[in-house]
Amino acid sequence: MESQQILRILSGKATEEEKTIFYSQLEHDPEAEREYLSLKELWIVSGLNSNPTSRPDQAESFKTFWEKTQSRPAAKIRRFPRQIFRYAAMLVVALATGFFLNYLIPRSSTPFSIKEFRSGKGSMSTVVLEDGSRIWLNANTTLSLKEKKGKIEALLSGEAYFEIIHNEVREFIVDLGKIKVRDRGTAFNISAYPDDPICRTTLIEGEVELLDQQDRLLEKLDIAQTFRFENATNRYHIENIDPELVTGWKENKFVFIDKSLKEICQELEKWYGVKFVIEQRSLEQEVFSSVIRRSTTISQVLEMLRVTTGISYQIEEKKDETAIIYVR
Amino acid sequence: METGLTVNIDLLKRGDKSEYEKIYHDFSGVLFSLSCQYINDQMVAEEIVQETFLKLWEVKEALLPGTNIRNFLYTIAKNHCLNHLRDQQTAWKHLSRIQALEYQYAIESLNRMGDSYTEFEELQKRVNEAIAALPDDLREVFTLNRFEELRYKDIAQRLGVSEKTVEARMSKALRILRAELKDYLPLLYMISNLFF
Structure with a gap:
């Protein structure tokens, strides 16, 4: 396997396409898998040298x-x-x-x-x-x-x-x-x-x-x-x-079963403190199902929605650190 | 990293603030950095650090004399990270095969990390030795990127070379390190393999 390719994966620079090729390859090649895991280990260990004791918010933490x-x-x-x-x-x-x-x-x-x-x-x-x-x-x-x-x-x-x-x-x-x-x-x-x-x-x-x-x-x-x-x-x-x-939230999950996009967005708004604008009216009442862990970040949730529902979105971050998400 | 700090278990048992502050100052950064690298989310990583130290607080009265606090904290943090990654993997399983695979490999990689911090430190020592032995131009690029977290662009600027060169040096450094550590990395693999 190309070391340049592995390097792009390790450093998080790989595109989705590169990732797809890379991980599909690993799956069927135990030798490459072992090689990758060794390099990943090396990568992580070498990254821990970045003087972690001087974390900026340590006192606050x-x-x-x-x-x-x-x-x-x-x-x-x-x-x-x-x-x-x-x-x-x-x-x-x-x-x-x-x-x-x-x-x-x-x-x-x-x-x-x-x-x-x-x-x-x-x-x-x-x-x-x-x-x-x-x-x-x-x-x-x-x-x-x-x-x-x-x-x-x-x-x-x-x-x-x-x-x-x-x-x-x-x-x-x-x-x-x-x-x-x-x-x-x-x-x-x-x-x-x-x-x-x-x-x-x-x-x-x-x-x-x-x-x-x-x-x-x-x-x-x-x-x-x-x-x-x-x-x-x-x-x-x-x-x-x-x-x-009804009680899924208590188990730290969003549970959407046959919920309209509007309802889903309302729930996400409450949890992530963002604002949704559904630009295409006809989308509002479209019904989706999904179970999402609340620890998932909003960008991952949006990605998940994009993949499963085909909607597209655009994030506008505002000065007061809130964000408006346009869905279309 | 030096581990000269000695922890007074008795003081931890009694809930002595300055003793907790000492170990927090000494070790929370390592745990944060480790979590960050696997989880790529600083907020989650911070939460994991907090939960890890809170666990220590909760069980403090049962601490035995001579307990290695770093090993204890490392194990707790590692488990928190693994749980988080597993949750993510489950969530993505039906949505994106590649994303789920990425999490799966992250889990495997983290699983392979030594079970104790002592073991982990041992590996770190060897990695650092190997880095120190790299040819100058490679070592320079590698440490600027991995230790000082500079981007290729900034490294290129600083050294007056192209970004392509930086990337090529990184890649070469990695290849050399891998070869230097070949006896060590697969060994760990075989040890941890027994537990899967």
């Missing part, structure tokens, strides 16, 4: 690390001993595949018994209550927990997955503005983003009840049912759904 250690181990944090939701821990889920995590820090200005948690764009977090109940927050979500007289009220804007340990003497209610969700010992997912005209509550395990603002019972859900509530019209209906599709 250590600071971030140290701050994280201060909220671990979880068991030692006990700040609100008299309350039911003394937070045994606020864990930030570190899904091995690495993406940036924001800390959920209770805002100091809020009164004692109200705690607010936020996860920003492109991050995901969990809150663990003292009784072991656990709440996962999807990107761009705010959750505040208010405790009063044996009742926890959660206000949600965004999407969260609740795993609530049922307790006869304390109620757990999620208030979504026009409707409420009452836990009866369950796991359920709620998606209620402010810019989404529909809010969806899906039961994964156990029981939940849907109530109106006057606490009148609207519906009880069965497992794998979604309660779809249309905010503008107050209309709702129940549909059956594969729970895995």
Whole structure:
């Protein structure tokens, strides 16, 4: 094999065409494969000499690390001993595949018994209550927990997955503005983003009840049912759904099954903090399916979309480090 | 790279900030650089570094005296990288054969990297010796590119030669290094081959 060719592969200078030729060749030639792997090893090892101790953000990196250690181990944090939701821990889920995590820090200005948690764009977090109940927050979500007289009220804007340990003497209610969700010992997912005209509550395990603002019972859900509530019209209906599709985000995946390009773009916008412009109207309602790990970079996602759907795109980066992606 | 730094396990166990800072300063750059080379995404690499050190923090109370902290951190970081690459490979499997193959070879390559940092350092020592023994014009180009991360264009400018010449020298240097290290690189291959 040409050493010039290998060099272009190793240094990342090879074009797609060169890569195709190269890797196809390797696949069928164990000798070339071994040779390449040896050279790659050599290449990597020689690259580690670039004085890595002088990484520019090293001090900053250590600071971030140290701050994280201060909220671990979880068991030692006990700040609100008299309350039911003394937070045994606020864990930030570190899904091995690495993406940036924001800390959920209770805002100091809020009164004692109200705690607010936020996860920003492109991050995901969990809150663990003292009784072991656990709440996962999807990107761009705010959750505040208010405790009063044996009742926890959660206000949600965004999407969260609740795993609530049922307790006869304390109620757990999620208030979504026009409707409420009452836990009866369950796991359920709620998606209620402010810019989404529909809010969806899906039961994964156990029981939940849907109530109106006057606490009148609207519906009880069965497992794998979604309660779809249309905010503008107050209309709702129940549909059956594969729970895995609803909770895929929690497993660090985007799951798009028969989603319109418009919906897919909305989801990607939330996670990557970019803006999509679909230039060709007819594309908006075209339906695609895809499963994508969230750790994938936006450029890889776009490439994947391009390859699988045939759409083309153009990225315009703006001064404030946001980006607009034109799809056509 | 020198490894003169001694780590005080007792201080790590107690969560002593300056001891963590010391090992972080000493070693996070190596892990970052290794992750970066395999993953090509600085944000992910940074996250892997953080997660690696957090793992150390989590298990600190169980550390045994005499534990080689560098080996420990190296293994954790390597596994994080492998997981990331495997995820990517799975995602690309049905989309682009070439992309998936590229990840597959990255995984194999990383798998072949020694299981401990001690082993890795040993290889690094030999590589550095071989680089030092290169003819001057080749060594110059090779170290400017690999150590100082200069692009061919900048190297060409600095040395007053064409980019083509730079590329040719790089390629020649690589060939010589490979030949010099031939006894060493395949050996590693056979060792790690047993584990696949």
